[in-house]
Amino acid sequence: MHKGTLMTGVHVFLDRSALASPERIAVVHRGRTITYRALREASCRLANRLLDTSLTRGDRIALLMPNHLASFVCQLGIDRTPFVSLPINAMAALPEIVDILERFGAKWLFVHSDFARHLDEIRSRSPALQGVVCVDDELPGASRLDDWMAGAPATEPMTGPTPMDTAVLRTTSGSTGKPKGVKRTHLCQILQTMDYLVALPYDEPPRNLVLAPLSHAAGSAAPPIFAAGGTHYILNDTSPGAILEAIQNHGITTMFMPPTLIYKLLAWPAIRQFNLSSLKYVLYGSAPMSAHKLREAMDIFGPVFAQIYGMTEASSTISIMTPREHDDALAVHPDRLASCGRGSVNYRLRVVDPQGVACAPRALGEIVCASNELMDGYFEDAAATAQAIRDGWLHTGDVGYMDEDGYVYIVDRIKDIIISGGFNVYPGEVEKAILRHPAVRDCAVIGAPDALWGEAVAAVVELKAGHTLEAQTLISHCKTLLGSVKAPKQVHVWDDLPRNPAGKIEKKSIRAHFWQNAARAI
Numbered sequence: 001m002h003k004g005t006l007m008t009g010v011h012v013f014l015d016r017s018a019l020a021s022p023e024r025i026a027v028v029h030r031g032r033t034i035t036y037r038a039l040r041e042a043s044c045r046l047a048n049r050l051l052d053t054s055l056t057r058g059d060r061i062a063l064l065m066p067n068h069l070a071s072f073v074c075q076l077g078i079d080r081t082p083f084v085s086l087p088i089n090a091m092a093a094l095p096e097i098v099d100i101l102e103r104f105g106a107k108w109l110f111v112h113s114d115f116a117r118h119l120d121e122i123r124s125r126s127p128a129l130q131g132v133v134c135v136d137d138e139l140p141g142a143s144r145l146d147d148w149m150a151g152a153p154a155t156e157p158m159t160g161p162t163p164m165d166t167a168v169l170r171t172t173s174g175s176t177g178k179p180k181g182v183k184r185t186h187l188c189q190i191l192q193t194m195d196y197l198v199a200l201p202y203d204e205p206p207r208n209l210v211l212a213p214l215s216h217a218a219g220s221a222a223p224p225i226f227a228a229g230g231t232h233y234i235l236n237d238t239s240p241g242a243i244l245e246a247i248q249n250h251g252i253t254t255m256f257m258p259p260t261l262i263y264k265l266l267a268w269p270a271i272r273q274f275n276l277s278s279l280k281y282v283l284y285g286s287a288p289m290s291a292h293k294l295r296e297a298m299d300i301f302g303p304v305f306a307q308i309y310g311m312t313e314a315s316s317t318i319s320i321m322t323p324r325e326h327d328d329a330l331a332v333h334p335d336r337l338a339s340c341g342r343g344s345v346n347y348r349l350r351v352v353d354p355q356g357v358a359c360a361p362r363a364l365g366e367i368v369c370a371s372n373e374l375m376d377g378y379f380e381d382a383a384a385t386a387q388a389i390r391d392g393w394l395h396t397g398d399v400g401y402m403d404e405d406g407y408v409y410i411v412d413r414i415k416d417i418i419i420s421g422g423f424n425v426y427p428g429e430v431e432k433a434i435l436r437h438p439a440v441r442d443c444a445v446i447g448a449p450d451a452l453w454g455e456a457v458a459a460v461v462e463l464k465a466g467h468t469l470e471a472q473t474l475i476s477h478c479k480t481l482l483g484s485v486k487a488p489k490q491v492h493v494w495d496d497l498p499r500n501p502a503g504k505i506e507k508k509s510i511r512a513h514f515w516q517n518a519a520r521a522i
Contacts, residue, residue: 015156036229043073043080046145048152050108053108058166059083060105065111071219084167084169101126181380195320205228206230206280209250211255212256260505263441306326307341308320313375313396321341347373348369351365398413398414418457421454433486439463440461442461459491
């Protein structure tokens with residue numbers, strides 16, 4: 001089947017820009033550059049080479065590499081085929097990597113030489129693998145990418161996907177067990193790109209700083225940059241100084257960061273010495289951001305922040321709070337800084353009670369959404385799919401409310417609610433209060449075992465460099481803001497909070513630390 005002019009995947013956004021500006025730089029990484037023409041041709045070669053193997057429609061092709069120029073070549077190449085990409089976070093532990101490869105039956109693997117010492121074990125424990133290609137070096141038992149693609153046509157493949165074929169199998173964070181495989185169609189990916197372009201338009205080619213793993217949210221934000229003829233600057237060093245220098249030196253206009261990374265930048269003593277005036281959009285997501293920290297960030301970076309609310313089972317664009325809406329909130333509706341925005345153009349949002357009835361404005365309930373961007377189900381798990389999507393609505397598991405103007409506010413995850421002495425305490429509310437203390441860089445609040453209360457509100461905090469903080473001082477600070485019921489009963493200072501490969505705090509492991517000797521875990 002020849003695809004002709006059909007929009008069958010997000011590679012079409014790259015192709016349009018390659019036709020308009022073939023010699024424009026598409027990606028910069030560690031001194032190497034690749035033009036739009038060269039990136040299009042390389043991805044076509046990769047696609048045609050894959051089609052020349054014994055792979056069949058729907059087979060999974062795994063990508064295991066840190067952010068790299070080859071990440072774009074591989075992802076765009078697979079996108080042109082009827083095969084399915086399976087991105088794996090390069091920071092995942094080896095047992096999780098092997099489990100993903102085996103459980104989802106990966107047939108092909110594109111891997112970086114960083115994993116050379118694990119390659120024998122990966123191959124021995126992944127019986128379905130038919131081929132391994134190293135994207136940056138020569139490895140025993142693996143083909144080198146450039147050699148493997150040599151001779152393949154640099155033209156659009158004659159056989160490709162349909163819009164309803166699965167484009168990518170993304171894995172969930174596994175916070176409640178083993179990661180699930182989420183099937184996302186090519187149509188989902190295309191619509192998600194359009195969400196970005198509608199909410200966050202570009203009047204000139206953007207310069208995007210790639211910091212977060214392309215295997216996760218940063219990957220979903222890449223196609224809009226190609227659509228606008230922009231350039232991706234990949235930075236593997238995520239220290240505050242390196243990030244600020246990159247913004248200044250390259251005139252970065254767009255970037256995505258989780259709140260934890262923004263907090264690190266805000267704590268960097270020399271941040272105001274850098275010229276950040278080129279920035280137009282600083283996207284943040286993956287976790288709610290403290291309104292207090294957001295005000296501080298807007299004071300330093302300017303009116304450039306855009307919050308994206310999403311989840312693997314939907315897209316990264318369930319709702320978007322644009323920079324203009326942030327600016328309006330700061331000036332007129334200060335409480336709205338706590339919002340994650342209104343539903344994107346392809347989404348309908350509701351807040352419902354446990355019976356599925358819509359809640360009144362500002363009443364707490366579960367956030368649910370309907371869209372053509374929802375997943376095409378969990379991989380080989382019909383029961384979990386039916387539980388997640390009911391009557392066409394995806395149940396997010398997030399507690400929140402909607403105001404009279406349709407702005408959505410996330411309060412917490414349903415599973416994270418603390419029940420202390422019969423009272424419901426939302427950790428997110430407590431965390432926002434803690435983050436207002438000037439000594440705190442980041443924090444997590446969980447329910448710890450308590451003989452009297454069942455669960456006690458416990459805070460685990462990271463302090464800014466050079467600061468100290470007494471437990472009672474922080475408890476008093478929270479009592480002033482929240483009252484005694486919601487204030488922490490315990491405060492623990494840790495040097496580093498555990499985080500998953502996407503940068504989100506791992507409350508599951510923190511909770512396990514406190515509950516390991518308890519008779520039960522709530």
